[in-house]
Amino acid sequence: MSNAALAQNAQQITLTLPDGATRTYASGTTGLQVAESIAKSLAKAAVAIKLDGQLCDLSLPITKDARIAIIKRENDEALELIRHDCAHVMAEAVQALFPGTQVTIGPCIENGFYYDFARNEPFTPDDFAKIEAKMKEIVAKGEAFTREVWDREKAIETFKAKGENYKVELIQDLPETEEIKIYKQGDWFDLCRGPHMPTTAHVGTAFKIMKVAGAYWRGDSNRAMLTRLYATAWRTEKELQDYLTQIEEAEKRDHRKLGREMDLFHIQDEAQGSVFWHPKGYSIWLALEAYLRRRLKEGGYVEVKTPQLIDNKLWVASGHWGKYRENMFVVPDEVPSTEDDKPVLSGKARLMALKPMNCPAHVQIFNQGLKSYRDLPIRMAEFGCCHRNEAHGALHGLMRVRQMTQDDAHIFCREDQIESEAVAFCNFLSNIYRDVGFTDVRVRLALRPDARAGSDDVWDKAENGLRLALKAANIEYTEAPGDGAFYGPKLEFHLRDAIGRSWQLGTLQLDFVLPERLDANYIGEDGNKHRPVMLHRAAFGSMERFIGVMIEHYAGKLPLWMAPTQCVIATITSEADGYAREVYEQLKDAGLRVELDTRNEKINYKVREHSVGKVPVMYVVGAREATDKTVAIRRLGSQDQTVMPLTDAVAELVSNCKAPF
RNA sequence: GCUGCCGUAGCUCAGUGGUAGAGCGCGUCAUUGGUAAUGACGAGGUCGGGAGUUCAAUCCUCCCCGGCAGCACCA
Numbered sequence: 201m202s203n204a205a206l207a208q209n210a211q212q213i214t215l216t217l218p219d220g221a222t223r224t225y226a227s228g229t230t231g232l233q234v235a236e237s238i239a240k241s242l243a244k245a246a247v248a249i250k251l252d253g254q255l256c257d258l259s260l261p262i263t264k265d266a267r268i269a270i271i272k273r274e275n276d277e278a279l280e281l282i283r284h285d286c287a288h289v290m291a292e293a294v295q296a297l298f299p300g301t302q303v304t305i306g307p308c309i310e311n312g313f314y315y316d317f318a319r320n321e322p323f324t325p326d327d328f329a330k331i332e333a334k335m336k337e338i339v340a341k342g343e344a345f346t347r348e349v350w351d352r353e354k355a356i357e358t359f360k361a362k363g364e365n366y367k368v369e370l371i372q373d374l375p376e377t378e379e380i381k382i383y384k385q386g387d388w389f390d391l392c393r394g395p396h397m398p399t400t401a402h403v404g405t406a407f408k409i410m411k412v413a414g415a416y417w418r419g420d421s422n423r424a425m426l427t428r429l430y431a432t433a434w435r436t437e438k439e440l441q442d443y444l445t446q447i448e449e450a451e452k453r454d455h456r457k458l459g460r461e462m463d464l465f466h467i468q469d470e471a472q473g474s475v476f477w478h479p480k481g482y483s484i485w486l487a488l489e490a491y492l493r494r495r496l497k498e499g500g501y502v503e504v505k506t507p508q509l510i511d512n513k514l515w516v517a518s519g520h521w522g523k524y525r526e527n528m529f530v531v532p533d534e535v536p537s538t539e540d541d542k543p544v545l546s547g548k549a550r551l552m553a554l555k556p557m558n559c560p561a562h563v564q565i566f567n568q569g570l571k572s573y574r575d576l577p578i579r580m581a582e583f584g585c586c587h588r589n590e591a592h593g594a595l596h597g598l599m600r601v602r603q604m605t606q607d608d609a610h611i612f613c614r615e616d617q618i619e620s621e622a623v624a625f626c627n628f629l630s631n632i633y634r635d636v637g638f639t640d641v642r643v644r645l646a647l648r649p650d651a652r653a654g655s656d657d658v659w660d661k662a663e664n665g666l667r668l669a670l671k672a673a674n675i676e677y678t679e680a681p682g683d684g685a686f687y688g689p690k691l692e693f694h695l696r697d698a699i700g701r702s703w704q705l706g707t708l709q710l711d712f713v714l715p716e717r718l719d720a721n722y723i724g725e726d727g728n729k730h731r732p733v734m735l736h737r738a739a740f741g742s743m744e745r746f747i748g749v750m751i752e753h754y755a756g757k758l759p760l761w762m763a764p765t766q767c768v769i770a771t772i773t774s775e776a777d778g779y780a781r782e783v784y785e786q787l788k789d790a791g792l793r794v795e796l797d798t799r800n801e802k803i804n805y806k807v808r809e810h811s812v813g814k815v816p817v818m819y820v821v822g823a824r825e826a827t828d829k830t831v832a833i834r835r836l837g838s839q840d841q842t843v844m845p846l847t848d849a850v851a852e853l854v855s856n857c858k859a860p861f
Numbered sequence: 862g863c864u865g866c867c868g869u870a871g872c873u874c875a876g877u878g879g880u881a882g883a884g885c886g887c888g889u890c891a892u893u894g895g896u897a898a899u900g901a902c903g904a905g906g907u908c909g910g911g912a913g914u915u916c917a918a919u920c921c922u923c924c925c926c927g928g929c930a931g932c933a934c935c936a
Contacts, residue, residue: 413931414864808897
């Protein structure tokens with residue numbers, strides 16, 4: 201042992217255990233040795249350590265005082281290790297089965313991991329079983345993961361010799377100060393920053409390759425397309441099964457499937473990305489829109505309507521023409537040629553565009569007439585129908601469409617009103633999200649991106665304004681540097697749905713740029729012109745997407761106030777048809793959305809059909825009910841039936857169907 | 862837009878180098894039934910579009926269109 205090493209060994213370090221106890225060790229003691237010193241069983245179960253909150257290899261020599269936790273395979277923290285180790289195992293398996301395949305990167309993601317490979321032939325789902333079998337062999341061998349630090353040149357030469365060009369690029373791009381860490385498992389090795397568990401055996405067998413897809417090298421659409429294998433890995437078979445079951449549940453909630461089954465809407469080739477709303481789907485829309493209008497009125501908004509087709513001069517002035525033109529639908533303002541042998545369009549007409557957003561139009565309304573500081577804030581709302589030419593591959597049911605209706609509004613205010621307006625909007629949102637059934641809202645503050653308009657001064661002011669508002673509204677949030685819009689920072693409201701998925705719905709964006717570009721101003725107390733600040737805000741985001749989210753959140757079983765059909769009156773025999781019609785008329789007169797089912801079918805059949813159709817309430821009437829003037833009520837999801845006098849039932853249903861606001 | 866997979870009746874799907882089948886749904890008839898599928902009969906498809914190979918193509922090849930998954934994008 202060298203003198204230096206002796207000297208280091210002589211040093212003592214103090215480690216603090218999770219329970220607060222401290223222990224003293226010689227510097228250079230490994231996590232495994234620490235575990236052994238506590239209990240043999242702990243050492244046996246240990247797969248890694250956490251030093252000051254950071255996961256590290258069990259074999260890492262500890263050289264300074266730290267908080268330490270021994271991580272066992274059953275701990276939550278181990279999931280990340282299992283998945284990352286599993287990624288290495290998968291990469292080894294793929295290279296063993298498909299020689300010539302290059303490895304690139306393989307990070308953990310929510311619920312699993314992926315690995316990107318460079319290979320000329322694509323993988324097919326048939327390869328999955330082969331790869332999984334090979335992975336199980338590698339796990340069974342239980343080779344130790346060993347960590348080495350290589351000289352940069354040696355690493356580059358080694359990977360070059362293996363033909364691993366992507367790894368070479370990764371190493372070359374690592375900062376000079378970074379150690380080049382290599383993890384070996386048997387003969388196979390990979391560049392990796394770790395940490396890993398002791399052996400491949402710790403990965404276990406609760407993993408599954410899920411799908412294959414293309415992915416750009418380094419996320420850049422100008423670079424090579426790699427083949428990505430997505431997989432999932434868990435601590436136990438049961439966890440894996442639960443996860444697979446959860447995916448099946450999510451598939452059952454797919455709004456495209458439910459939309460067809462419930463006859464809500466459709467989309468067809470002739471209008472890709474635009475929605476044909478059927479009567480039932482549109483009734484959901486109308487219910488939500490009416491609800492929002494009541495909220496807007498309460499919140500002091502005025503509602504406007506602005507043109508679809510606007511001269512590109514306005515889009516040039518607003519900056520959209522320069523930045524987003526490729527996503528705009530441009531329409532020439534000319535009479536198309538009616539002669540068959542001539543082109544329909546001359547190509548020389550002046551250009552109009554379908555509006556991709558409402559804000560420039562709202563500024564036009566603001567700009568009509570002189571505004572005084574006394575007029576502010578002006579909260580201008582519009583259910584604005586916008587068109588965006590989204591890429592084909594981006595379209596997805598109601599979630600990503602080309603024609604959408606935003607529940608949009610712009611608040612024109614003075615700088616000193618930003619905070620109070622932002623606070624008011626946060627309260628506005630929390631009422632709405634509660635009413636539509638969300639309990640878990642997370643807020644992100646997206647800060648200035650690299651490419652942006654406006655001076656740093658203005659950005660400082662805008663970002664701090666939002667921070668102050670969040671503080672004033674007592675809202676917890678996380679900051680996301682670089683994610684802001686080009687014209688200003690924004691608040692994003694992310695909501696967790698019934699099965700734990702997160703949707704970004706609401707947004708509040710501060711904009712100092714557009715009022716400047718479109719020369720909006722107001723006369724201040726001092727008699728001079730001033731720039732108003734614009735707050736862009738939305739609660740649902742788009743009506744289309746929001747309805748999609750509602751369908752998935754509720755698995756089609758929408759709350760009564762949103763449900764397309766709130767009640768079906770179903771007859772048992774044709775003797776009750778007359779009475780059923782009376783019931784139907786009464787509910788209809790009470791303003792409810794009801795259907796009458798007097799078809800010549802058995803009651804079992806009707807109950808099943810309307811249950812499958814997610815009708816929340818069914819009134820079943822037969823001869824008895826007709827005589828007694830009652831209804832037998834059956835609620836979706838329950839086998840129970842309650843017989844009730846018709847008048848009471850109607851009063852109860854009317855009250856249950858009332859929107860929460 | 863990129864990569865991969867897919868495209869057969871309204872829906873879900875089977876099938877074959879010799880121009881097609883099931884279940885549900887739809888229509889007709891019988892049945893008047895008490896809370897998740899009553900029975901019988903019937904109609905319905907130029908197998909996404911175009912071209913090629915072949916005596917013959919829904920099936921094989923190519924091109925196009927569209928869908929799905931992921932990537933990129935998302936003002």
